[in-house]
Amino acid sequence: RKEVEQDPGPFNVPEGATVAFNCTYSNSASQSFFWYRQDCRKEPKLLMSVYSSGNEDGRFTAQLNRASQYISLLIRDSKLSDSATYLCVVNMYDKYNQGGKLIFGQGTELSVKP
Amino acid sequence: NAGVTQTPKFQVLKTGQSMTLQCAQDMNHEYMSWYRQDPGMGLRLIHYSVGAGITDQGEVPNGYNVSRSTTEDFPLRLLSAAPSQTSVYFCASSFRNTEAFFGQGTRLTVV
Numbered sequence: 001r002k003e004v005e006q007d008p009g010p011f012n013v014p015e016g017a018t019v020a021f022n023c024t025y026s027n028s029a030s031q032s033f034f035w036y037r038q039d040c041r042k043e044p045k046l047l048m049s050v051y052s053s054g055n056e057d058g059r060f061t062a063q064l065n066r067a068s069q070y071i072s073l074l075i076r077d078s079k080l081s082d083s084a085t086y087l088c089v090v091n092m093y094d095k096y097n098q099g100g101k102l103i104f105g106q107g108t109e110l111s112v113k114p
Numbered sequence: 115n116a117g118v119t120q121t122p123k124f125q126v127l128k129t130g131q132s133m134t135l136q137c138a139q140d141m142n143h144e145y146m147s148w149y150r151q152d153p154g155m156g157l158r159l160i161h162y163s164v165g166a167g168i169t170d171q172g173e174v175p176n177g178y179n180v181s182r183s184t185t186e187d188f189p190l191r192l193l194s195a196a197p198s199q200t201s202v203y204f205c206a207s208s209f210r211n212t213e214a215f216f217g218q219g220t221r222l223t224v225v
Contacts, residue, residue, distance in 0.1 A: 006156075032211045043204055043216035044157070087156060091211055096164050100145035100210045101172070106156035 003027060004090050006105035014113055017078045021108050023071040023088030032091040033064055035073045037084045038107065044087055047073075078112045085109045116140050120205050120217030127195040127224045135190040135220050137205030143215075145208045146188035150174065150201040151219075157204060163188055195224045 006023045013019050021035075033050035048055065050062040050071055061074040071088055088105035121136045139146065144165045149157040149172075159172030163182040177199060179191040188207075192199060200223050206214040 034213055041151070041202060041219070043218050045216070046213045049213065089214075094162070094164065094170055096168065096170075100164055100208060101159065101162055102147065102206070102208070102214050103159060103173075104149070104157040106154065 002106075003092060003103045004088055004105040006086075006088050007108050008106075009108035010111060011108065012111045012113060013078055015078055015080060017112075018074065018076050019078055019110060020075075021073040021086050021088070021110075023073075023090075023105050025069050025071070025088075025090040025103075027090070027092050028066075028069060029093055030090045033071050034089040034102075035060075035062055035071075036087040036089055036104075038087055039084050044104075047086070075110075078110075080112050080114065083110055083112045118205055118207055118215050118217040120203075120220055122220060123218065124221050125223070127192070127222065129195060129197060129224060131195050133192050133195065135192075135203055135205075135222075137188045137190070137217060138186050139188075139207040139215070140186065141207060141215065142185060143207035143209055144185070145210065145214075146182065147172070147206045147214070148178070148180065148188070148190045149204045149206065150199075151204065152201050160190065160203075192222075197224045200224045 035047040036044040037047045038044040085107040094101045147162040148160040161180040163169045203220045205217040208214040
């Protein structure tokens with residue numbers, strides 16, 4: 001089983017749609033969770049961190065369910081500019097017992113159409 | 115505002131050649147990592163470092179070596195390039211349990 005798994009995608013949605021991405025992780029000791037965005041195989045960039053209480057940034061909402069080891073990202077009112085690949089990222093503890101090893105899901109491609 | 119700097123941006127190698135991908139960061143991050151990205155595979159961790167002199171293997175370490183003699187630099191060495199190492203390589207750095215910052219990537223083709 002992969003350490004971080006995402007919906008396979010791609011998602012093709014019309015402008016204005018609401019789209020949800022889901023991600024599961026295997027290591028219950030993980031402490032930090034992120035959603036990254038990647039455009040056309042450029043470098044990934046942080047979209048938002050994911051906190052236990054859930055967090056919102058404009059049209060974007062991230063949720064964390066530690067019991068189910070599940071992370072989600074909701075995008076409301078999709079824009080053409082939201083078209084990109086969305087990557088779920090989870091930190092894993094390494095053999096030095098430090099949480100700096102970031103493991104990526106395989107990414108879900110989103111295409112927003114006019 | 116340099117952040118994470120990777121060189122070169124593009125490289126073509128012949129099978130069996132060796133080369134070093136350079137990565138430098140100026141944010142005093144303790145963590146540095148190398149990833150490769152292949153179509154449909156997301157980013158896979160090759161090697162990472164938790165500080166100067168300390169490195170460990172990631173998910174796909176075979177065929178690659180790393181060392182970290184300073185906080186700033188984390189080079190990735192391909193010992194004997196193979197066509198299976200054709201990929202896009204990203205270097206990243208971070209503090210513990212925080213977001214990672216990425217370089218712009220190196221597009222490597224092995225023929």
